[in-house]
Amino acid sequence: MATYYDIPVGAQHISLLEPLHFKLTTENEKIVDVEANVGYVHRGIEKACTTKFKFRQVSFVIGRICGLCSISHTTAYSQVAEKLLNLEIPLRAKYLRILVLELDRIHSHMLCLSHVAENSGFEALFMRTMKDREISMELLEAVCGNRVQYDYSIVGGVARDLRPEVAQMILTRLKELRPKIDDLIDIFQNNWSLSLKNKGIGAISFEDAMRLNAVGPLARAAGVPVDVRNDTEDLLPWKQVGFEMVLENGGDVHARNMVRLRELLVSMKIIENVIQGLPEGPIVAETKALPEGEAVVRLEAPRGELFHYAKGNKTQYLERLKVKAPTFSNIPAFVEMFKGNEYASAPAIIASYDPCLSCTAR
Amino acid sequence: MKRIDLPLDKVVEEIGKFYRYDEHHFIVINAVDLGDAIEVQWFFSNYVAPGEVTMFAAKADASQLIPSITRVVPSAWVAEAELVDLMGINIENAKKGFVLEEDFEGAPLRKK
Structure with a gap:
């Protein structure tokens, strides 16, 4: 007769960067069932955005949902507010939003990759990936003035223009980053010890990823063609x-x-194209209108589909703001991914899920 | 966004007729406190028609039992559990304590 053990992982655990808790039920070393609890860091941000802050201030508050992907939240919120205001923003602002979204994707993906390496026992690769990631952090600081919490997208456009010397700096530093990414691809693709910890581990089928509505890199790794950049x-x-x-x-x-x-390479190509094709013109569209009606926006954050719903009532304060983070959507698929794997594989699986609980619990 | 208003008792049936997991992507469930009622909203996008978002909406009394759509959309359990905690509504088979502590009293997103 099988013996089952319940092993708690989190809310604080050496392999977890985020405050979430799993109860892994194991049959000897094999994980057979999982319970997830994400309820540790609810901060009431949605409520604050409809009671404490006027709708233009909300784009700064909403960025505080997450340090890693604050540009995704501020951009999605700005877009949903612009829909309520019936406001078309300048093309230059759209290009600049893409620039920062893709720089952010580079740093976020590299952070995730470094933690997968660390949780797979490859400490040197963790440090190397984090060191290479520093280039994207420096570029974000040059464009936005901050390494995190960029406050770059605002209702109507973006907060800062791109200076020519910063544009040139981005192109130069990306050229420097490219061979480093190629080296990382080679290591993640071919390193024998890493392959033992990563290949065939924490797998989810195409069918399950579709059935459980997975999003982002987790879904695309299973062959599901879902990327909001394709739809918007x-x-x-x-x-x-x-x-x-x-x-x-x-x-x-x-x-x-x-x-x-591979998405790092796509992001780098997009950034180069943005800089080379950046249209002239203003970076903000002004309006004195007040938000009215209801609207939704989907945006591809580094972890997948970010969803914002807003309802306005023609006052300075929104009636309702709802944020759905990609990590939240991936919880059902993530729970399935554990099953059938050895307990020792749990840290690498968790890191590859790239959970963000400050987004999820808000 | 395409909006489909439904009576609460038709929600599961209509979403069941609409939803095909290889065609539609379930996004999330939202709720809005209208003061005298709660409007529950179920959101879906479409793999076949990119950019299209469909919202099913139904009004309910705050104390009314909201039917669960997990029998047609299995992954909806997280969104239902979140609403139980944050909006303080009752959803069939959804437990408290997923986003907030189990013994937390009140519903942060309700107006009163």
Whole structure:
């Protein structure tokens, strides 16, 4: 007769960067069931955005949901507010939003990759990836003035223009980053010890990823063609700047690594195209209108589909603001990913999921 | 966004007729406190028609039992659990304590 053990992982655990808790039920070393609890860091941000702050101030508050992908939240919120205001923003502002979204994706993907390496026991690769990631952090600081919490997208456009010397700096530093990414791809693809921890581990099938409505790199690693950048040309000109969807088929930790690595190359190409094709013109559209009606926006954050719903009532304060983070959507798929794997694989699986609880619990 | 208003008792049936997991992507469930009622909203996007978002909406009394759509959309359990905690509504088979502590009293997103 099988013996089952319940092993708690989190809310504070050496392999977890985020405050979430799993109860892993194991049969000897094999995980057979999982319970997840994400209820540790609810901060009442949605409520604050409808009671404490006027709708123009909300784009600064909403960025505080997350340090890693604050540009995704501020951009999605700005877009949904612009829909309520019936406001079209200048093309230059759209290009600049894409620039920062893609720089942010580079730093976020590299952070995830470094933690997968760390949780797979490859400390040197963790440090190397974090060191290479520093280039994207420096570029974000040069463009936005901050390494995190950029406050770059605002209702009507963006907060800062791109100076020519910063544009040149971005192109130069990306050239410096490119061979480093190629080296990382080679290591993540071919390193034997890493392959033992990543290949065939934490796999989810195409069928399960579809059935459980997975999003982001987790879904694309299982071959599900879901990337909101493909669906939202009306909001940002993704195809004009060279967006291409990256898909893998394995659905395991390795496939998720490869999706993120290949997406780094796509992001770098998009950034170069943005800078080379940056249109002249203003960066903000002004309006004195007040938000009215209801609207939704989907945006591809580094972890997948970010969703904002807003309802306005023609006052300075919104009636309702709802934020759905990609990590939240991926919880059902994530729970399935654990099952059938050895307990020792749990840290690498968790890191490859790239959870963000400050987004999820808000 | 395409909006479909429904009576509460038709929600599961109509979403069941609409939803195909290889065609539609379930996004989330939202709720809005209208003062005298709660409006519950179920959001879906479409893999076949990119950019299209469909919202099913139904009004309910705050104390009314909201039917669960997990029998047609299995992954909806997280969104239902979140609403139980934050909006203080009752959803069939959804427990408290997923986003907030189990013994937390009140519903942060309700107006009163």
